[in-house]
Amino acid sequence: MRGGHAAALVAGLAFAQFWSGAAPAAAVASGVEAGSPLELTEIIARPKVVDLKVSPDGRHYATTAVTDDGRTILHIxxxxxxxxxxxxxxxxxxxxxxxxxxxxxxxxxxxxxxSELAEGRGSAGIFILNVKTKEIRRVWGGEGTSDYGGFEGGDLGARIDDRHYWLTVGPSGSTYSEFPFFYLYKLDIFTGRATKVLKSPSRAASFVFDKDNQVTHAIGLPPDDFDTTVVHRRKGDEWVLEGTYRNAEGVSVPVRWHKWDTNRILYRDNRDAQTFGYYWVDATTGAKELIYREPRVDADEVVFDEDDVAIAAKHQYDYPTYVPLKPDHRLVVRRQRLVAAFPGQQVSIESSTADGIEHVLRVHGDREQGQFYLWNEYDGKIRHLLDPRPNVKAADMPATQAVRFKARDGMELVGYLTVPQHKPAKNLPLVVLPHGGPHGVRDSWGYDMEAAAFANAGYAVLKINYRGSGGYGKDFHYGWYRHWGLEMQDDLEDGVLWAAGAGIADVDRVCIYGASYGGYAALMGVVKTPDRYRCAIGYVGVYDLNIMHESGDISRSKAGRKYLDDALGTDPADRAARSSTPHVDRIEVPVFLVHGMQDDRAHFRHYEEMREALKAKNHRFETLLVPRAGHGARDLASVREVTCRMIDFLDRHIGDREPTDPPDECQFPGSKKLPYEYFEGTS
Incomplete structure (x- = not known):
């Protein structure tokens, strides 16, 4: 339900993702018809390739793909x-x-x-595959390494030498009342021997290493607070507290040491400004040298050359933006030549050969999940490798543009508008799609399968980074705790008014849909402003803040309970006033509820009590249950039926059909039908 603080890793010679033109925005604004709708099964489909990495000698590729039941498999x-x-x-x-x-x-x-049956569990082991002999061996099993016992998760970290890696180990799952300590091991990947090096001084910690691969810092949490960051420095065999930071007031965290200067360390810091910037810090004097900060939005990363000179930075206020800090640097110039081959797309280097000549590129954007290419830096040639979606052309997919508009109090908000590819972007039925989280999470420009499915069906889709979203500064993130259902809700309505005023949306044909917190916002939308929306869809949604305060996995830990007090408030009456289930009498439009029956985040009680309240009112509603799913369906068959049912619901309430039309069957070959309910009601 929420996003936590995490220090961003800084790229070395890898090229940052970028936005290189305004073609998608122009396409949306023009309303050019660019093809007919695709079949839903063409959009809701597993990619044939998820990732691709070239071997150091360039003789093999390793690729991953996802099966229909949600498992990832690997091919050589x-x-x-x-x-x-x-x-x-x-x-x-x-x-x-x-x-x-x-x-x-x-x-x-x-x-x-x-799989959807095992949400929340961590790594089940680490394996080494001999590509020549095809022999695979388990080198770490996930049991009994730390003091906790039972099943543990491991994070394989930096390479130490030709046979050793750092391994961070902690208990798997979220059953602990307090955040656990993590353990750092030195793992021999050929023998499987794991040697314990140290225990973290703070909870759930990550570590920083110097150029000699020695631990120098730990960044973690106190036992019971999501929103505090604790930094320790290693001094000999002891840990010294460097700082305890309330995230809302500003944080300073080390990222890595300078490659050559043993007295300089890179920090990510927002103590003296609203947004995160990057600094070089003198380890002896503490003197800070600002490398880059964008005042409107957090800096995502800084790109360095082989001498650790900062040559570029990346941020995303609306579109992904690459900011040259050294415009004439050979790597910046080289990058500009490379990305010119893919206008309007983002490009990243996924892997390279050991000699640095050949690079696997991933090219992706708003209409494309990611094509893979091989770039030979020596001769400049770029060759296509694999297409994750060979049956779908990017030109046949809906386009997305970033938008900006003013909220009612004058605050500028950023959103993303996706429109149908087969009809003009004028007077369209609109789906407002608030993201989950809500705090610390944000929407970004890029491919969104769900938005694409709705737009392909004929709907404009508007996603909004409402206040409380992450990335836009401390106050924008933390300043709106306890404002669920208030200004955070108003921002969504203001987005509707903007889209209608721009002539894109038909103000009389608007539905609000969201998952998790988005489900909360969907039902609160039709409670708070019943005349604004024609229907609402809640997916694994939160409908009663008092239920959230007492039920589900967040409420079972000390940190979770503190977060709920901070974010939702401590007054039960106030929480009830900002909940939809207690005010179901205000709902005047059809409602569709979708929920995973194993959901422990937005507990299944939310669904049960909302459904009973609607039924007691004799209100029209529909429900769809995913028996084996937790906080959202994972297997392909369930995702397809959920999406199909949602589109059918939209069609009958803001689309070309009538509300009294019978619902579609939404049955796909070879799949088992999910439990669906249609309650006609009288209101």
């Missing part, structure tokens, strides 16, 4: 023929997590619980 491809020479497929709920080449002959793989 022969570079010359592109044929699959080996596959790793785990049984049961296991799937491939992260992977990376150790050397030309060995691939490191983490396995994770990837």
């Amino acid at each position: 491809l022969d570079r010359r023929t592109m044929a699959v020479v080996h596959s790793e497929v785990y049984g049961g709920p296991l799937g491939v997590g992260e992977f990376g080449w150790h050397d030309a002959d060995h691939l490191l793989i983490t396995s994770t619980y990837k």
Whole structure:
């Protein structure tokens, strides 16, 4: 339900993602018809390729794909023929997590619980695959490493030498009343021997290493507070507290040491400003040298050359933006030549050969999940490798543009508008889609399968970074705690008025839909402003803040209870006043509730009590349950039926059909139908 503080990693020679033109915005504004709607199964589909990495010697590719039941599998491809020479497929709920080449002959793989049956569990082990012999061995199993016992999650970190990596270990799951301590191990990937090095001085900590791979800092949490960051510095064999920071007041966290200057360390800091910037800090004197800060939005990362000179920075106020700090630097110039080949797209280097000549590129944007290319830096040639969605052309997908508008109090808000690809962007039925979280989370420009599905069905889709969203400064993030249902809700309505005023949306055909906090906002929208929306869809939503305060996984930990007090308030009457279930009598439009029956985040009680309240009122509503799902459906069949049912609901209430029309069946070949209810009611 929320986003936590995390220090962003700074890229080395990798190129930052970027926005290189205004083509999508122009396409939306022009309302050019660009094809007919796609089949829903073409949009709601698993990508054929999720990630692709070239081996250090350039002879193989390692790729991952996702099965229909949500597991990730791995393939090894022969570079010359592109044929699959080996596959790793785990049984049961296991799937491939992260992977990376150790050397030309060995691939490191983490396995994770990837099915809808095992949400919240961590790594199930670390494996090493010999590409030549096809032998795979488990080198770390996830049990009994720390003092906690039971099942544990491990995060494979930086490489130490030719056979050792850092491994951070902690208990898996969220059953602890307080945040646990983490343990740092030195793992031999060939023997599986894990040597304990230290225990973190703070809870749930990450570590910073110097150029000699020695631990110098730990960044973690206190036992019982999501919104406080604790930084310790290593002094000999002891830990010294460097700072305890309330995130709302500003944080200063070390990121990494300078590659060559042993007295300089990179920090990410927002103590003296609203947004995060990057600094070099003198480790002896504490003197700070600002590298980059954008006053409107957090700096995402800084790009450095091999001498650790900052050459560019990245942020995303609305579109992803690459800011050259050294415009004439050879790497910046090289990047400009590279991205010119893909106008209107984002480009990132996913992996490179050991000689630095060949690079796997991922090219993606608002209409494209990501094409993979091989770029030869020596001869400048770019060759297409794999298409994750070979049956769908990017030109046939809906386009998305960033928008800005003023809220009723004059605050500028950023949103993202997706429109149908097959009809003019004028007077369209509109779906308002608030993101989940809500605090610390934000929407960004890029491909969104859900928004694409709605737009493909003929609807404009508006996503808004309402106040409380992350990235736009401390006050924008933390200053709106306890404002659920108030200004945070008004921002969504102001977005509707902007879209209608711009001629894009028909103000009389608007539905609000969201998941998690978005489900809260959807139902509160039709409670607070019943004349603004024609329908509402809540997906794994929160409908009673008092239920959230006492039920679900967040409320079971000390930190979670403190967060709920801070974000929702401590007065039960005030929480009830900002909840939809106690005020169901104000709802005047049809409602569709979708929920996972195993949901422990937005507890299933939210659904049960809202449904009973609607039924007691004899109000028209529909429901869809996903029996095996937790906080959202994961398997492809369920996702397709959920999306199909939502589009059918929209069609009958703001689309071309009538509210009295019978619902579609939404049955897909080979899939088991989910429990669906249609309650006609009289109101």
